Amino acid sequence: MSDHFAAFSFVDRITALEPALRAQGTFAIPSRIDAFPPCLMAEAVGQLAAWVAMAHIGFRGRPVAALALETRFLQGARPGQRLDLAVEIESCDDEAVAYGGSAAIDGARVIELKQCLGPMMPVAEFDDPDALAARFALLCDGGAALDRFRGITPPRVLRESGEPGQAATGTLQVPVAAPFFNDHFPRRPVFPATLLLDAQIDLALQVAAESPHWPAKTRLTPVRMTNVKVRSFTPPGQVLTVAAQMRPPKGETATFMLSAESEGKTVATARVEIAPTDFQS
Amino acid sequence: MTTAITQNEIDAVFPKVAETMADALGCEIEDIKPNVSLIEGLDAESIDFLDMVFRLERAFKIKIPRGKIVENARGTLTEGEFEQKGLVTDVGMAQLKAYLSEVPADRFKAPMKVADIPRLFTPETFCKLVVQAQRDAKAGG
Numbered sequence: 001m002s003d004h005f006a007a008f009s010f011v012d013r014i015t016a017l018e019p020a021l022r023a024q025g026t027f028a029i030p031s032r033i034d035a036f037p038p039c040l041m042a043e044a045v046g047q048l049a050a051w052v053a054m055a056h057i058g059f060r061g062r063p064v065a066a067l068a069l070e071t072r073f074l075q076g077a078r079p080g081q082r083l084d085l086a087v088e089i090e091s092c093d094d095e096a097v098a099y100g101g102s103a104a105i106d107g108a109r110v111i112e113l114k115q116c117l118g119p120m121m122p123v124a125e126f127d128d129p130d131a132l133a134a135r136f137a138l139l140c141d142g143g144a145a146l147d148r149f150r151g152i153t154p155p156r157v158l159r160e161s162g163e164p165g166q167a168a169t170g171t172l173q174v175p176v177a178a179p180f181f182n183d184h185f186p187r188r189p190v191f192p193a194t195l196l197l198d199a200q201i202d203l204a205l206q207v208a209a210e211s212p213h214w215p216a217k218t219r220l221t222p223v224r225m226t227n228v229k230v231r232s233f234t235p236p237g238q239v240l241t242v243a244a245q246m247r248p249p250k251g252e253t254a255t256f257m258l259s260a261e262s263e264g265k266t267v268a269t270a271r272v273e274i275a276p277t278d279f280q281s
Numbered sequence: 282m283t284t285a286i287t288q289n290e291i292d293a294v295f296p297k298v299a300e301t302m303a304d305a306l307g308c309e310i311e312d313i314k315p316n317v318s319l320i321e322g323l324d325a326e327s328i329d330f331l332d333m334v335f336r337l338e339r340a341f342k343i344k345i346p347r348g349k350i351v352e353n354a355r356g357t358l359t360e361g362e363f364e365q366k367g368l369v370t371d372v373g374m375a376q377l378k379a380y381l382s383e384v385p386a387d388r389f390k391a392p393m394k395v396a397d398i399p400r401l402f403t404p405e406t407f408c409k410l411v412v413q414a415q416r417d418a419k420a421g422g
Contacts, residue, residue: 067332095347096331117335119328227304231328269307 003182005135006148008192010044011051011085013143014136020056023048024086025139031080033151038073038222039198040152041083041111045101046194049087050118053097055136056089059129063097063118065193068228070114073221081105094120126185152180154195157203157242165211167245172199172260176237191234193268196260197225201272204244204256208274213249219277223253228270238262252276291315291408294341294415298408301340305332315405316383330399333407343414350410351398354380369393381406 016024025048029036050063077083087101096119102112123129138144155172162168174191175181181189201222208220234240240260247255253275260267299313306312306323319325325333334345346352355363356376363373369392377398378389383405 066328067335069336093347098335115335115339117331119331227307229328229332231326 001148003179004131004186005144006183007150007179008043008152008183009047009144009148010040010083011047011139012146014048014051014139017052017140020052020089020092022086022088023052024084025051026143027083027085028146029077029079029081029083030147030149030151032147033079033149035151036077036079037154037198038076038111039194039201041077041103042068042071042113042197043192043194044083045085045087045103045111045113046116046118048085049089049097049099049101049116051136051139052087052089053092053099053118053120054123054132056092057094057120059123059133059136061094061120062123062126062132063120064190064233065228065230066119067115067117067230068113069116069226070112071225071228072112072114073110073223073225074112075105075108075110076221077103077105077110083110096120124187126188126190128186150179152178152195154198154202157199159203159206162207162243165207165213165246167243168203168207169241169243170203172196172240172242174234174236174238174240178236181236189236191236191238193228193230193234196230196234196240196268197228197258197270200242200244200258200260200268200270201225203242204246204258204272204274207244207246207256208254211246211249211254213254214252214276220274221277222272223275224273226271226273228268230268232262232265232267234262234267240267286409286412290412291405294408294411295404297340298337298404298411301336302333302404302407305329305336313404315408316385316403318388318400319402319404320400327399330402337407337411341411341415343411343418345410345414349414350402350406351395353410353413354398356380364395367395369395369398377401380409 010027011025012027014025027044053063083103085103087099090098098117100114103110157170157172159168159170184192240262242260245257253273256272258270302313303310384401
């Protein structure tokens, strides 16, 4: 099977569409994969918004991840479950799409994205506009074949310095080649921002696990991510310096300041709130 | 006829504009001086401009169409009067200096590319943008 529309595509079907306004869709998480990280749920919601936006402007442009003011992680998702996706488009034109959205499993919301903004890039730079248009028609009419996604092993940060329980800095070696690059994107491979965020959250969780703020062996989880800002594309093979710094915790929750740099230039910043698994902010 | 934006109007919105910009740029609110260059003084990039407009729209419950600052700066001039082949014309430059009155004169370099106009922008520029959007909303609704 080709990696295009498979290795990093998380909308199987668009089940309801009001052009340029809102849409609903589904993605069945293949049961054979090992895990489906929360950041990929966010990616699925963002991809549904991207389809609505691209269709609205006649596939001249495609949005890329740039700003997400707030993402709330409410529950995890397991292989074999189906994500019911929904997006509300706040505005959409040739410059950018502003949207919010959510995903639910069996009627229970698992993730919410609020106030996201994706600048539009010339679509032909990244993908075949005709192939995208045909794919959109397929998604709206019966949907794509299921079980295309074969899972991802997200790259992890190699810790190099910092203070246990407080801060950590390390290196993220973006792979030179991976199946997801053939889908994200076929004409210009870009390391998905959601995988970068996943690696940053993982680093923050490592630091949090060392903190004496919570009793030993407390299961911690990301509950909210704010102020995500992706400043530049990360090509295959790039080496990123990633940092996570914990702020003084408030109650059960601690906020981590996340950053990623390449050659001294900031690539992405965000904040993530981490709390015990049974805690809901 | 459009009346000029007053200093009182700018002062009224500046605190919230400064707070919003500090959030967007990840800097201290004390760094947001009315006349500091956003690009040269606060290292803002194009994504930050998008972020600031996005946040200002929410903070003030206004709509700021993209490209609005340059459109406002152009005033009553047509696009052809304001720029030729991507460069700001003499009459356009005079209009730009009048609109961006908070920007020191020595920062207006001639010839100026239209694409370089954002290099002049300051927090006060965004205050004017907010005030104008508030006026437009009032007039329209």
